[in-house]
Amino acid sequence: MALVTISGYPCSGKSTRALQLKDHLERRFQDPSYPGQPLKVLILSDDILNVPRDAYSNGRSEKPARGALFTAMQRQMGQDTILIVDALNYIKGFRYQMYCAARELKLRVCTVYVVATQELCREWHNARTDGLVYPPETFENLLMRYEEPSSMVRWDSPLITIPWTDEDVPIDDIWKAVMEGTVKPPNAGTQAIPKAPTDALRTLEHTTTTMVAAIMAEQSASGGLGGPVALALASDLKIQITLPSRNVTLSELQRIKRQFVTVHKKAITLGTTEKGAVDWGEHSIANKFVVYIEENLKP
Structure with missing residues (x-):
């Protein structure tokens, strides 16, 4: 149903806001006035995944930590779930990656920016007694590297900002975003690329070769009159083609055939982003080759 990305400085109160949000959402789903089926509300965090605070001390350990969070997020997202990702989420590129994963599953998205001053974050960090503290250098480094969300970019929108002075989350705004917001379709970068059948290359080569031979045979029989x-x-495949009113040489057809095959070989081996299923059957290839020949043969 939706992905809610929590973002903010370390020790800015993100986990508190995530719990407040989860509590509000669950109470609304249990309210008798709610018309639909109750959705699951889940929180995913570094603590739940047992990612230690010192994982962010260097790139070698930080990368697998983010990877573990992203993999767990992909497993738990779904149409029956509102997933709240309570983590630093301080790199805009990582937030974009999460946004693309949500769009691929056609989920609504929302970013909650938990705001607190660096001085307050330091104070709250130093006052922690639960042992969940960052090494001092890591903490300062995270403050410096933080990339603030912006409502001007699509992957942070809609952006809901909660300052440290607010006692609670703006549940009405968040509810509207996760329950009524626009579901954006997957973009091209997230769509699976349709693959051609295993015999597509053989069909491409055989069909184009047969057509070149058929054109040359037809020209010999008609004396190069051209026309339709x-x-x-x-036995079951006949193709209409319009030829110029002159003799088309074998070298011309071979050159056009090589160009056509080269272009379509790339689409077969790498896949294509054309919408819908791509037909690599003999009839489809023959029709495409006819269009290509007619466009490239000089009158």
Whole structure:
């Protein structure tokens, strides 16, 4: 249903806000006036995944820590779940990656920016007695590296900012974002690329070679009159093509064939982003080759 990304300085109160939000959402789902089926509300955090605070001390340990968070997020996202990711989420590139994963599953998204001054964060960090503290250098480094969310970019929108002076989360704004917000379709970068069948290359080469031979045979029979011509490629496959009123040489057709095959080989081996299923059957390839020949043959 939705992904809520919590972002803010370390020890800015993110976990407190995540718990407040979870409590409000669950109470609204249990309210008799709620018309639908109650959704699951889950919180995902470094603490739940047992990621230690010193994992952010260097890039070698930070990268797998973020990877573990992202993998767990992908497992728990779903149409029946509101997932609250309570983590630093301080790198805009990582927030974008999370946003793309949510769009791929057609989930609503929302970013909650928990705001507190650096001085307050230091004070709250030093006052912790639960042992969940960062090494001093790591803490200062995280403050310095923090990339603030912006409502001007799509992956942080809608952006809901909660200052440290607010006692509670603006549940009405968040509810509207996760329950009524626009569901954006997956972008091209997140869509699975349709793969061609295993015999597509053989069909491409065989069909184009057969068509070149059929055109040359038809020209010999008609004396190069040109105009609309029916090519019999197989007992059940006949293709119409319009040829120029001159003799088309074999070298011309071979050159056009090589160009056509080269272009379509790339689409077969790397995949294509065309919408819908791509037909690599003999009839489809023959029709595409006809269009290509007609566009590239000089009158």
